[in-house]
Amino acid sequence: MTNLAIAANGLRKSYGDKTVLDGIDLAVPEGTIFSLLGPNGAGKTTAVKILSTLISPDPASGRISVGGHDLAAEAQAVRAAIGVTGQFSAVDGLITGEENMLLMADLHHLSKREGRQVSAELLERFDLVEAAKKPASTYSGGMKRRLDIAMTLVGNPRIIFLDEPTTGLDPRSRHNMWQIIRELVSGGTTVFLTTQYLEEADELADRIAVLNDGKIAAQGTAEELKRLIPGGHIRLRFTDPAAYQNAASTLREASRDDAALALQIPSDGTQRELRSILDWLDSAGIEADELTVHTPDLDDVFFAMTGGATVPNQSKETAR
Structure with missing residues (x-):
């Protein structure tokens, strides 16, 4: 049986009377892309924050395992196994791209020699060598996102959480980011992706879960989800x-x-x-x-599972 990079049973999170996550189950096999879809406020970012140890789940939650480590008992081991790229870039615009990379290397306690080597390799991998000596504030949106992910990879994480990584990017930059994500997974990395772009989930994800009102409304491959919706x-x-x-x-x-x-x-x-x-x-x-x-496409699935109406002209038609 395929090993699970992430396994959560009955994940719950409430703030006072507001229930954000209402007992969701997640199973993400190693070396795959798992996408969590949902409207604004559905709880996607909360799920990422819990699984990446940034906030704690409710005590009533079941067992949660990330990278083979118990989230509650082995939080430090979980942090060593993961990388996180949030909705908002962690790049410091006042320093250069190279200096951002070296700062991350210091935070991971790499030696100066190893830090420079890893930084140089990642800057080359993400096509940032020419811009490495320039202040990050001069970078385009796509370049900042590439630098952000490069910084995430300094610690060589086995699992990466990408929380809406392509928001605000132009189509070309978005497609470049998709290629980067595919290359990460082909190298054995597991990617947990949240996105509001349905095309992105359809293009990238091995499995997709639709989150609505704190619960998983549907889960499966893109094709399995599309078959749930009538109207073909x-x-x-x-x-x-x-x-x-x-x-x-x-x-x-x-x-x-x-x-x-x-x-x-x-x-x-x-x-x-x-x-x-x-x-x-x-x-x-x-x-x-x-x-x-x-x-039916993922637009139809999304609208049906989150209480919206299906929009016919957003579905896919192939002329023969």
């Missing part, structure tokens, strides 16, 4: 009204859109079902001018 269909559009009427009379279970000359057939979007429908259309002599496949 195949849409056939015609340019010839006669062909449309003929198809509509044959496909009685399809929903009609007479204005658009389009029919909508319920479908789970799997390859097997799509092939079956296409074969059936061929045998019935029905040939549409356009065929599109609609499958």
